[in-house]
Amino acid sequence: MALSRDAYKALQAVVGSKYVSEDPGTLAGYHYSWGGPNGRWQPFVPLAVVLPEDTSQVQGVVRVCNRYKLRFKAHSTGFCSLAFPGVEDTIMVDLRRMNRIVEIDEKNMFAVIEPYAIAAQIQAEAMKRGLDCHIVSAGPTHSPLASATSVWGIGSKGLSQSWNERNLFGVEWVLPTGEVARLGSPGVGAGWFSGDGPGPGLRGIVRGTNGAYGGNGIFTRIGLKLYPWVGDERMECTGSQPQIGLKIPERMHFSLPYWKNWEDMTAAAYKIVDNNVAFSVLRVPPDCMNWMLTSTNDEYQEAFHKGSVPIDREEHLHAWQAIIAGHSEREFEYRKKVFEQIVKDTGGKFLQLTVEQNEILFAANVRISYIPRVFRPTGDFSTSFGMEESINLMGKLHRTGENLLGKYIGPGKLPDHGREGFWAWLNEGRSLHSENAFAVTEEPGVQAANMAYVMESCRVTNSEALGVQILPGYMGIFADSLGPANFNANEWMRKVKYEVVDPDNVADHFTYIFPEPVVLMPTE
Amino acid sequence: MAKENLAMIVGKDQVSDAEQILSAYGSDESFVSPGLPAYVVKVKTAQQVQQIINYAKEKRMPVIPVSSPGGPRLRGDTIASQGGMILDLSGMDRILNVDRMDKIAVIEPGVTFDQLEQALRQKGLRAFKPLLPRRTKSVLASYLEREPVVVPRDHWDAIDPLVTMEVIFGTGDLFRTGSASSPPADLQKQLDAGLRQCFAAGPGSTSLSRVVQGSQGTMGVVTWGSVICGILPEIDNTWFLTAATPEPLIDLSYQLSRRRLGEEHFLVNAFQFATMMADKGEIAALAEKLPAWILTVKLTAGGMLPEEQMAYQEKDLRELAQARGVELKSAVMGISGKALAELLDNPPEEFYKMKHRGAFQDIFFTTTLDKTPGHVAVMEEVVRHHYPSNEIGIYLQPMVQGSSCHCEFNLAYDPTDRAKTSNLKALYLDAGAKLAGNEAFFSRPYGPWADLVYGKNGEATALLKRVKKMLDPEGILNPGRLCF
């Protein structure tokens, strides 16, 4: 269907003619996406893209969509957020012009942000005030508003910064009906410090483990919790492009302790938590660190074959990257001392890296740049099973992953970048986030192996009691396959979408929940 | 007929329509109008709850869930304003699991703080508690009502310390939230497999536990929940920091939050402190002698090097205080930090707010700490000529790691004095309205405050009503509360 002239004019009337386009060239960038079901080019070309500049314009666009029986899909920076139309007759709502950091409340440690303020900007502004923002794995160019309202929202500084489902305060939400709801304290004009109440917490229908990826409306402004930062107000870059490190500030320390097995590493994790000594801990596969420590694939290959990559796939398999921080010199020294003792007591050792390497990995941990770098080897990567559950399950989960992934690695199947791909960290010290992520290629055999592995990993997660499914977080076509095993969560999602927020299915449902069940793979 | 049907579900002895039983639920300490239920039904299992809800749904019979085994009930949220049945969950009082490693417990709704605390201590853990809860208070009810806990450091998010839950919605559907929703469905099997119900969000793209929280029992009935616990410290020292005005202590409190220094951490005025600490009849006298404002900080240490940990924390705290010209004291007017810490750990038999004049009303809301002096000024203006301003207890509790603050004004009164009671009621309503107009967020809108906030809440109120319709289509759960 082409966009009717009446609808086009109506959109122009809302956002101004300069900010509506139905040009095929312009639209190309709005149906090309990594992470979709169809390679890079996704099947549906939007009818138009609009660039609203404020909430009232977003509301106007949504009302036009209602009036002319169109769908809409919200879009921020577009990385890893499945920001493409999943259905026909869609208007893409690119929120690029809504890019402000409206306020940073230094005392109360939160920011009020719009959709296109990126994490790197918010972090830089926060650091000037002794604060930091949680940055999800997508890295510094992602939209924290999108991550907090609509996507996973998980990043490796979880030990001290939780994750964005929990960092969401007040919410301004343009519902697919065209209504504007303000959840929490902004609803009664009291500020942006709380997203819960009055009474029930409607944050619970905004999102869950995952978000709706725009399938439940458009979030135009949020309060985002910030966290203390003891480092410098402006971080000093070291090294040179692309191996840019950060000078490790006073009262911060980066190290890479490793253990002989998952159990010892788990024991260390519990002690780290109980003694409250670390700012962040992160586990990524050894190759990922080596990719970070080399400028190009060519450089990595050369080092790999010379045996000079610094992180060994076997010896350093069970390793945390740890940042220790202290608000005072006394606190820092105490924490460092205890941390070192923990490593010793649990049979760990510290890997000695050069100053430059330490600074690069420190930067990767603070800025969260591992995932963007993971695309370098093959241009694509996939993630499969994992969990948000007890730290005690790390060994079981990771061994299961090793066994499972092993079956799918080999010629014509998944690339061999090590025996597993677990990215793990501790959320608030109360649970372990771990997901098996690995590089893939576009070759058909690899894609088939990937899909088979992903499906099997979903089944294994349930059969081995490894906690809630982390893989697709239920999005779209997976929801009806995974939900029945989790007390029919899919049906509650369906009710929220079609009974509460979007009775006419105006917001693109593709990455949220279909009107009728779509079962791909029974997982029970 | 209904009684027989209910008895078939829970057993004859567990259903009552005796007036003396019913009347215990007919009114409470709030200004909410009394209302008698038709029945009180005591349940023991989730299956019974589910059957009761299905029955009530069919009969359009209101169900008012009550978890705490005893009163005084304070907020009017358990009054059967439209009749129906009290669903008494206090008999579901099992502690289903305590895990030291993950610092988490799974409890039923009838479990009280006392009960939980005892079980946790045996494993080296402690419960996160609100300020001096009444001894009969259900832990889950307290957490579901978002009562602020006194340890803001570990209060990361509004839902804390609650994590996951099993809940039966008004539809009759049994549901599990967060990581508790994952297979196997049997809780014991989950525990045996190493799962600890320790991740709150989800499942899928909803976190319905957030919707149940703060709903005053209008969305579903929680049959168990997992709750975060703290580590029992090996050493603890409770300190007082005092000042004539709240501002320097507010500044200090922000620093404590930022550094996550100290566990218990709250700010009270002299009258509030006296109400907490003094014996009946001695409250006013003590309040007069106390510093106007007192910030309490409990430093704790444990783990590998507890003495060193305590030493650095005390030095850091002292430095922070000195920088603001505030003195660090181990006791005020002979009341030691240790005494307060003991009281916090072991709340008194008599609910402390009733001590002064036999009854009280508290006006509380969420705000940010920096706005609280403004709220105090509004309150003082409201009470002028109507209530002695020096007898207002003020309690400021940083929440969500200091990003917001529970602000509470306690007004004691003699319930036998009708004129004063009437006066206080007017004052209570007036204060609520004026504070709401001054950016006070009545996030837990009990009684008349519901009207105050839901009228202003625009589309969010309409949205909330649709959520209610989804989870309780017949409107049987606690009708008359909130905006339902």
Add this chain to the structure above:
Amino acid sequence: MSLSERKHQMMQCIRCSACKWVTTPRISGWDFATGCPSMEYGEFHSYSGGGKTIMAAALEDGQIGYTDEMLEAVFTCSMCGSCQISCNLNYGGNVEPMENMRELRSRAVEDGQSDPAHMMLIDYLKREDNIFGKPKADRSKWAEGLDIKDALEEKTEVYLHVGCHFSYDEEQWPVIRAAAKILQAAGVDFGFAKKEEICCGGRAYEMGYQQELKNYSESLTGRLKDAGSKILLTCCSDCNGTFKQLYPQAADCNLDIEVLHITEYIERLIGKGKIKFTREVPLQVTFHDPCHLGRLGEPLKAWKGEIKMAEDPRMYVTDPVREVNFGNKGVYDSPRNILQAIPGVTLTEMPRIREWTYCCGSGGGAKEAFPDFALTTGRERLREAHSTGAQALVTACPWCERNFKDAAAESGDAMVVYDIMELVLQAMEKTG
């Protein structure tokens, strides 16, 4: 590599939007975080490096054809290379959005879809060897009275390539004359090709006319061979980038001579004591890194090879190993060292500098085709200069200087704009 040959790289774009910002570790606040002037102006994704890459892929794939709107996005771009530096940070040359954009423009030209304004410039170029359409005969007017050798007639150690902008923009003659006076004062044996100087071809290449680059590179190669000079010196950053990066990379041309920008050479002369600063220039300045002096002036070797999937471990590699444009080897320190050597000058840096500099807005033929875009971009950079508290914005490129002055004049901005040569001359004994 033609557009068709770049299909693999184009499809490596993951649409992460990194190309819209300066390299993320360098972001120092909300303001001045963006890196792409085109995106700032056009707002739709198609204006970004990634967006143009996706359009190019769609065109190559036959999904789209040319439209006015599409071409406007293609050509409203100063081809500054910021997108490429940001992209290469993590993707290590997998995508190279700038290369994709260059090939997209070339394809448009091949398909008769050149920007009309550019077509006129190329006509001028073909006629007069400069894109301004000025007579060849006037090319050396700037040097009247300066007694400079003709490098094609007399052997000189230094072959000065003046560049079209300095040759024909009369307002900028004081700058190029200053450069000549500085060289003379330092006793440098230099000359230039007088009326016979020709364009470097870089601007034509950026507009999509790739053959012009080839032609001019061959022409210059021959002249340099005849001249026998040891150093090819240019005062124009655009020419600097063309000689150091485009000639070897895109024209398969090895000039076989040391190529220096004037700032590099002056830094060398200061080091040798041939330039001494005796006069104080009391001025608080900030320095604008021209793109073609920095990231687009990074010397890159010609590469012919293939991108293939290595088997162990599996990943894309280049064979032979190809250099990646990270921007580190641009000229950044020389102008700064010069400024710091001038007595009285205080240098305060802008947030976006060195390889993550923000473009002035005049490159790629954008100023000629879309003047409003160029001026808007120039104003943004002036705003950034003001944020440092500087009294003057110093640069080292006539294209940048021209655009800044135009942007300042158009908006009534009082910021003073200098070429670095002007300050050097002011600070030198006897010559000031």
